[in-house]
Amino acid sequence: MKRVSVLFALTQPVRGGVEEVVLALARRLDPSEFRLALAAPAPLLEAFAPDLTGVAIETEAVEAESWRRRDEIARLSKFIARLKPDIVNAHLFRSTAVAAPLARWHGARVVETYHGREGWRRGLLGGSFLPDRLLSRLVDRVIAVSEAARAFLIAGKGYDPRKIVVVPNGRDLSVFRPGAGGQAVRKELGIDRATPLVGVIGRLEEQKGHVYMLEAWPSVLAEFPDARLLLVGDGSLRGALERRAQDLGIAASVRFAGFRSDVPRVLDALDVLALPSLYEGMPLTAIEASAMAKPVVATAVDGTPEVIREGRTGRLVPPRDVVALSRALRSVLRDPAAAQRMGSAGRDLVFNRFDLTRQVDATARVYRETAGVLPQRVAA
Template identity: 45%
Template sequence: MELIYNGVDLDRYERQEPCCTLPEEYGMEPGAQLVGVVARLEPEKGHPTLLEAWPKVLQSCPEAYLLIIGEGSRRAELERQVSELRIAHRVVFTGRRDDIPAVTAALEIAVLPSYREAQGLTILEAMALRRPVVASAVGGIPEMIEDGLTGLLVPPRDPEALATAIVRLLRDHSLADTLGRAGHDMVHDRFCIELMVKAIERIYDRGARCVRLTDAAAS
């Protein structure tokens, strides 16, 4: 058995310009620090933990905004949580967008607080854009992020740890830049689409050889 990871088309992201209209679109202050999560609004994606962490982030970084990018069955529930936490002035639900790479490129930090995750393609896309990533240490995510080297890992369902990691990167721009560049290089070395295609081709080639050998033995 051979595991093949999803690959990222790096050429697409190398040329990507950030979306500059987000503050105007959503009534945010120009130059604000933007933290975002790109994920379906479904239970396994961990949005409640991120929202619970956000008041703690605002205590240290009151100028930050959280962008919830995506749609799903839990939107109304998450909006109620935002209201109950009294953080609506610093949380934006963008809904579904067609310019995810441009929006991701505009973020200072990309977050994925999932409770379970097979791979997390949005993490690789953020890394391809040199965005520092904070993510839960679940499923296949630790195979993509080496904690402290290519991103920051936190335990799932731990709002305190999540807030601490986000604040750390918002305050330490040098670390954020270092993680962003290291993550980009890692995606280039291990998760580019060319490697995925070559791995699939190897499997097909092996399968074809096995069929030829079987046919030859049977004749």
């Protein structure tokens, strides 16, 4: 069986959930079956570098998020021409808008991975999905990371359902072992073992809803005065969020930890993970927290209810609803026994449905089918 050449195309310079999906595929796809390459902004390649040590993958620093970046477009085009990939796998619309036409021009097939709604898609122009429908004609297969994502592609964007296959995000769950390092993290942060600790893990960007978490926090403190809120991640809103915490008078109870690579240890330190996102495809953080047997309080958006089951593995609240978010957090903190049951049920759920091996195997099959190495199955 010939090796399938796959080029991943990314446009965001910050390491987040989408980027983690690509990194996991790069590390786990069988090099005897796949020849891999990655085109992405230099800051992202630098962030990936330690995790790509020993991985057979060719990289190119390119920031081709718009056709206005002519020099970057030319660099990406030359990279594709030199590689001659069988498949270009673009992630998110901006990447697809650039990479799909270039891939077609150079004779490659296109797989688009759709991770969910994008925050910049607003207004008369940005909110129209006509460009998406036109662009979808250049796409051979679409990987939707959740059933909710698939439904939106069909009903919202008008994609051909026969092109779409659902491959839920997965994680290497073997590294998520409850009891592994949480107390050391608390000691490092100066947080007592008995102190209620709520965490939010994700890029400090509008999508993740941190501002609503901050606004919900005063009422949590009213019932749990010694509680602490840990915000893990970097992003463009850090300064604004720090100022908001000061304005709300909660800065002393909020810790901005920046990016951390030891996510299992951080999760182990938490009592509850909060996910106040405005939209999500298939939230990796929720999968990871559940794997660590932690209850999750999350907004009921897109693919999140496929991971978090209301009252069973956590609590679901409407997005932007500060009162509901605070109420749910307080209810979980108030009943540690129920929180433990939720965490255990969540761990069972994700180990049954969201293991990384399943995602990698399903994605590999899509690549083989699209490249013509395996017969293609038509999606229902």
